[in-house]
Structure formats: C-alpha cells, structure tokens
Amino acid sequence: MDFSALQDLIARASGVRVVCVGDVMVDRFVYGEVTRMSPEAPIPVLARRRELVMLGASGNVARNVSALGGQVALVGVIGSDAEGREALRLVGDDGSIEGALVTDTARPTTLKTRFVSGGQQLLRVDVEETDPVSGETAARLARAVRDVAPGAGVIILSDYGKGVVTDEVIAACRASGLPVIVDSKARSFSRYGAVDIIKPNASELAHASGLPTGTDAEVEAALERALALCEARAILVTRAAQGMSLAVRGEPVRHFAGAPREVFDVSGAGDTAIAALGVGIATGGPLDEAIAFALLASGVAVGKVGTATVSPDEILEAALAAHMAAAEAKIATPRRLVDEVARWRARGLRVGFTNGCFDILHRGHVAYLSQARGWCDRLIVGVNSDRSVRALKGEGRPVNDLESRALVLAGLASVDLVVPFDADTPLELIEASRPDVLVKGADYAESEVVGGDLVRGWGGEVRLAALVDGYSTTAAILRMVGEGKQ
DSSP: OOHHHHHHHHHHHTTOEEEEEEOEEEEEEEEEEEEEEOSSSSSEEEEEEEEEEEEEEHHHHHHHHHHTTOEEEEEEEEOSSHHHHHHHHHHHHSTTEEEEEEEOTTSOOEEEEEEEETTEEEEEEEEOOOSOOOHHHHHHHHHHHHHHOTTOSEEEEEEOSSSOOOHHHHHHHHHTOSOEEEEEOSSOSGGGOSOSEEOOBHHHHHHHHTSOOSSHHHHHHHHHHHHHTSOOSEEEEEOGGGOEEEEETTSOOEEEOOOOOOOSOOTTHHHHHHHHHHHHHHTTOOHHHHHHHHHHHHHHHTTSSSSOOOOHHHHHHHHHHHTSOHHHHTBOOHHHHHHHHHHHHHTTOOEEEEEEOOOSOOHHHHHHHHHHHHTOSEEEEEEEOHHHHHHHHOTTOOSSOHHHHHHHHHTSTTOSEEEEEOSSSSHHHHHHHOOSEEEEETTSOGGGSTTHHHHHHTTOEEEEEOOOTTOOHHHHHHHHHHHHHO
16 A cells, blocks of 8 residues: 555544444553562562553454544443443543443453563463353344444454354344454354454464465465355455465455564454454445555554554554665654653663764764663664754754754664654653663763753663764864865
8 A cells, every 4th residue: 555545544534433343351461570489389479560451352443443543332241340340431431432332240341361571471360251142131232233333334343252242243243234344263254144354363264264374375275265164255364474365255365465563562463453454444445455554553563562552643654664764764753762662671671862963973973872782772862953953053053954864873783763852952752761771971970961860760870981082073074174175
C-alpha cells in the first residue's frame, strides 16, 4: 500500500462502526523484580512494583479498533464479580466502546493474571469457565448482536474457546447481513458456516488442516485443505515474519509480505491484526488494502510490550520507516523515544543519554559518542534544533541544518536514537527517557550538567567523557574561514 492510500484509509476509518463479539477477558499484569529465591521452595520471589489491568481477548480487539479510530460495540459475557465490574469500568473509560455485555451470575469473569520480571513472564494464573453458555444467557447474547449490528460495517467474532461463541451467537452474526470475520482457536472451522473470512495463525491452521505450515507451499496446501473442510468464503493466515497468506474459494493462494520489524512481544498481535483488518473492511475499501493495513498494524504491535494497542500515527510512522535507510529510521520523536526506552528497559538494557549541537561532526565528536556508548547498552542523542543552536551560538550557526546533523549522527554505530529538541535545554527529553547514565563532556563539572540531579535522584549516574584536544566545531569553522581568505 502506498503512503497516500494508507492516509486515505486512516481518514475513512475515523468513526466507522465495528461490532466485536466473543470471549471478553480481564488481563492483569503484575510487574516486579526478582532478586532472590524463596527459602520456602525453589521459586523466585517477585517484589511487586506496579500493576496494569486491561480488557483482553475480544475486549482487546475492541480496544484496538478504538485506538485505530473506530467506534465499537462489544458483545460478550461477564460474571457478577469484581472482575466483571472491572470490565465494565474499562469499557466505560474508553469513550469509543459501547458495552453490550451480558452478566451471567453462574460464571466467573475470565481473568488472566501474569507475573512479569525483566520482560519475562514467570507465571500466569487463569480463572475461567469454558463450558458453552446456554439458556437465557445465549439468547441475550444473540439479541445483543441483533441490537448493535445496525449501522456497523463488519462483525469480528473472537472465539477463544471460553464458551461465548455458541451456534446461536454465530447464527445471529451471520443473519446480520454484515461481513463476518472469525478469529478462531477452535480445532475445526466448520462450525462457523459460510462466514466471510476466518483468520487463524500458522499454528492454528496446522491444527485445523492436519498439515504442516512452514513453507509457502505447505501453507498453500493447508489452506486448500482447510477450505475443503469448512464453508468460509476465505481464510487469511497470519505467519509472523512471513506476513500473511490469503485463500479465496476458486482463486490461487496469494502471499502478502510484511516489512521486517524487531519482534519484542507477540502478545495480542493477532488481536491487532484482526482489528485492523476489520476496520479496513468496514471502510468499504478492497480486501488487499485491508490486509496491508493489518500487516502494518500488527508489525507495530509486536514491537511493543504486552497486549498494546496501535494508533494511526504509529502506523504512518512505521510505513515511512519501512522506506527509510537505517540511519533515517533512528531519528525519533519524543513520543517514539518513550516507546523505545520502554522496550529497552523491558529487556534489561542500560540506557544512556547525551546531547549537543553537533554542528560539524568531527573526530572529537566520534570519540566522545563512542565513549558514551561504552557506558550503556543503548545511547540516545538529543540534538538541538536550528533555532536553539542559533540562540546558543549566535547568528551564522548552525552551519548544517537540523536534518543534516541528525542524519549524520544517526549514521554512527555508537548512536541508537537521535531525538531533536527545540528547548534551550534537553531537560524534557531527560525526564521522558529517565536514563541510567547521563553523559556530557569533561569541559563541564558534574554540578553543571543539566538534569544531573534528576538522574542521580532515580538511581542513575552522571559521567564526563574525555575530549580530544584540538578538535571542536568552532576550531573547524575558523580553519575554514582562514582557508577561504587565502
């Protein structure tokens, strides 16, 4: 998808109505630090630091639709318990999600609690009931589907096997007259009838077809077999780094490649993919365009921590980055800075920060940045805007504009991220990135380093890098001026 088509799709996506039906869960993440083993048993002791609660499963699909600009009606089941009330609160907190949740006093709200340290899950505890809903609960779910369908552009049916997606609910979705997309964890796809698209991942397709799904040829055979075993009009399989593959009845299988991305966490990437696919279909555009949109969105999601949502701005930025050189991709906004630092910290990496004008990059700068990088695992460089360089250095500066200075810095192996700033000092960037080590040149005293007190306050350190004698931007300019007069 070209950039203008992507912008057009995102504009059309604003306000489209999507119905999300299926298993609603509450996802609870308990983050902490493990520093010792328990004396009571051979298990780690987690010192709890913070807790995060969000909607999961079909609820996470709804969150993603909302984040992409859509309006959502969420149909599912909760229990008459604290987690059910939590789910209602989470729905109410998102102004783009309309809750059509049915309370079943005989069932608990599905709850998944994950305990995480250093970016790794230590344990997951599930509270759930997997028997199919029946009687009045099933009837109320079907009525809820019929009530919220008018005005929608698509129904996304998320079947996590927790009992909500019954034959009665499936029939109500199909009777709506809307396109129906199914995200299925079921062994067989035949129970969904003649829906428009079933979207398994490669492992789920292998289970449903009984065939391997490692190569393109194997996926093609598995898709053909899966279509023969069900009535769906099409099957779209997500294949992680291999992109997606689409089988439509009576047509050859087509493969869609995704842009290479650093994969940090695949949690919820399938929810993001089907949400973006549904939004794309709801806009009325071609299926190929919706698939390309889903690929971009899921590519952003796997670079985030946990079951994160994806915004239109992030998708646009990812699309631009896919066409950039490696150096250009290192230049970031303050917002992206925060996301990158979160990913690095979740991996236990040590983050460093330095800043400067870097007007004419010379040997001294290269040595300085190399030394700074040696004190951390990832180095952020804040670079002054043209206005702030002029305010600091006077008229005639900078010699090189911001774009040129940022690109040259980003081309250095020692630099991991370049973030321009317009303020007189980089204090806001330091507060946003919370570096473990703050670096300045040895021509400063530690007490003079902007942000030094803050960094030491959260347990970081300030380091002064040695300077290479005889090399400075001012000296370079004077040499150039002198040579020009000769």
